[in-house]
Amino acid sequence: MLLRTDTSPVRSGPFATLIPVEYQAFLALPRIASLGLQLADGRQHLTPVKATYDEGRRAAYVIVDRQSVKARRLTVEPSRVAIGEHDQSQWITLEGRARLSLEPETLDRARTLYRRRFDRPSRWGDAVVALDIDRVLTGR
Incomplete structure (x- = not known):
């Protein structure tokens, strides 16, 4: 298991210190995660x-119904x-640390990223679980 929580860069870019290079493509493929x-x-x-x-905001998003x-x-x-995959x-x-966001800008951003990753629009959900990533664990 590889546990990466330090701030030494693995490549250039704002998100490089959190997500190892070999896992960035892994996170781009559509799949079900667990929250x-x-x-x-x-x-x-x-x-x-x-x-x-x-990557730019060091965040993860999950579109949800605010009554969930x-x-x-x-x-x-x-x-x-x-969030595990x-x-x-x-x-x-x-x-x-996660918070519930009802902000239209955050929901729009989450929907844009969803469309990019899953190749279809998300038509449900009226809120976003917004996770500020501070720790990444990986393994093979």
């Missing part, structure tokens, strides 16, 4: 999602979350 967060009563909540990544469990939890207070031979987990 995990802790509920107010301490239970873990894990749900399948389609996540997108904004994850949205309601993040409405109460921002929380640490994890894997295939048969590698995996990546992005961790950080």
